[in-house]
Amino acid sequence: MESTSVDDIFKRALTSTNIFKDRSVLRSDYVPDKLYFRDEQIRIIAETISPILHGARPSNIFLYGKTGTGKTAVAKYVFSKLSQTAISKSIFVKLSYVNTRMAGTEYRVLYEIARDFGITVPHTGLSISEIFDRIFKSVSKENFSGIITLDEIDFLVKNHGDDLLYELTRANEKLSSGFISLLGISNDLTFKDFLDPRVLSSLSEEELVFPPYTAEELKVILAERIKIGFQPNVFTDAALNLASALAASEHGDARRAVDLVRVAGEIAERNGLKKVDEQQIREALLKIDQDRLSDALKSLPLHSKLVVLSVASLKESLSTGAVYTNYSLFCKRLNLSELTPRRISGLLNELSMLGIISASTVSLGRQGRSKRPKLLIPFSTIKTVFLNDPILFDVLNMIESTG
DNA sequence: CTTCCACAGGAACCAGCGGACC
DNA sequence: GGTCCGCTGGTTCCTGTGGAAG
Numbered sequence: 001m002e003s004t005s006v007d008d009i010f011k012r013a014l015t016s017t018n019i020f021k022d023r024s025v026l027r028s029d030y031v032p033d034k035l036y037f038r039d040e041q042i043r044i045i046a047e048t049i050s051p052i053l054h055g056a057r058p059s060n061i062f063l064y065g066k067t068g069t070g071k072t073a074v075a076k077y078v079f080s081k082l083s084q085t086a087i088s089k090s091i092f093v094k095l096s097y098v099n100t101r102m103a104g105t106e107y108r109v110l111y112e113i114a115r116d117f118g119i120t121v122p123h124t125g126l127s128i129s130e131i132f133d134r135i136f137k138s139v140s141k142e143n144f145s146g147i148i149t150l151d152e153i154d155f156l157v158k159n160h161g162d163d164l165l166y167e168l169t170r171a172n173e174k175l176s177s178g179f180i181s182l183l184g185i186s187n188d189l190t191f192k193d194f195l196d197p198r199v200l201s202s203l204s205e206e207e208l209v210f211p212p213y214t215a216e217e218l219k220v221i222l223a224e225r226i227k228i229g230f231q232p233n234v235f236t237d238a239a240l241n242l243a244s245a246l247a248a249s250e251h252g253d254a255r256r257a258v259d260l261v262r263v264a265g266e267i268a269e270r271n272g273l274k275k276v277d278e279q280q281i282r283e284a285l286l287k288i289d290q291d292r293l294s295d296a297l298k299s300l301p302l303h304s305k306l307v308v309l310s311v312a313s314l315k316e317s318l319s320t321g322a323v324y325t326n327y328s329l330f331c332k333r334l335n336l337s338e339l340t341p342r343r344i345s346g347l348l349n350e351l352s353m354l355g356i357i358s359a360s361t362v363s364l365g366r367q368g369r370s371k372r373p374k375l376l377i378p379f380s381t382i383k384t385v386f387l388n389d390p391i392l393f394d395v396l397n398m399i400e401s402t403g
Numbered sequence: 404c405t406t407c408c409a410c411a412g413g414a415a416c417c418a419g420c421g422g423a424c425c
Numbered sequence: 426g427g428t429c430c431g432c433t434g435g436t437t438c439c440t441g442t443g444g445a446a447g
Contacts, residue, residue, distance in 0.1 A: 367445075368407085
């Protein structure tokens, strides 16, 4: 029984090409051949790094802008052109691209840089300074020019400080031959405050701001993608207008815009429609939010889930203490040893960062000072996500029965 | 104006893991 | 095989604090 329905799904997936022509160009990591409205930024970056072709060290560059404003795409674009030119003129340039948020830790950032430079290093076990040494030695020995792109650099600095950045900016003083230039990319304008002034001045020898796309610009970008991604005349103008307007109102995020268009297409496909209209865009907007939330909820560690349930079970008298009381109740019920209040306070902050709860702190005078944890998502969503979990099922029942 | 609650949140530390080096 | 490394996910201990009650 089941196998036939799965077969049906696959068969439909293979045959239903009447919506999409090339789905891959609608993925958010796809870098298009032409980057619209970024000519100025491309030109400046290209000019800044061009000395490298004469064997001189280019200035470090810093790119700022909100998510989905094309920073990463522009950087990748310019560097792919650079490496083509360098190869054709047989100039010895090595490029490294690291997303520091993806990498996660200082060690992994350095590990990826080393790998991009063709240095083999173990993925754990060495000290940070050892990896630095190996990278520097390699640069000097092989006498090459290296450019390191550090994407989402604000993450690295906020979580691990600017030590690594400091070492990298000073790298050239240590190198006897060869050099390293840096290209930093940050989504957060205020993150400069976290930097040591010396690092900041060195890092932003050249600075570039990426403004959000306007609705009109998004429309052009989307129209281009739709042209290659969808079958002709499938995507209506009304849908295009709505998608651009929605994305523009959300900080001009091109990535979100493309996601919106792709998901709308998938919805139309699943419903067997011939066209993508405004209705599918609206549904897509809901679905994206919905999916993001349930994914976040699902991947939470057990104790965080219990904290979410604890917050959910509280109707009034919201305070960190109340959350903790309920939480330890759940733990006792499940025969788990509870974490400390300090840790729960931290977990509440993490959950608030994920947008699952809000946790503003308020002071009530003699009643003390506390967070005011509040659920930001409907209880029904939590229920549907947690219902499959046999452990949480029990707790869920417990909440329902006590009201 | 002072007191004092109920926490916030920083800092240091710890255990356990996976792994490299010599 | 002993020593060192970084990272995670905690604990313990601590000082700091907004503002209603007194």
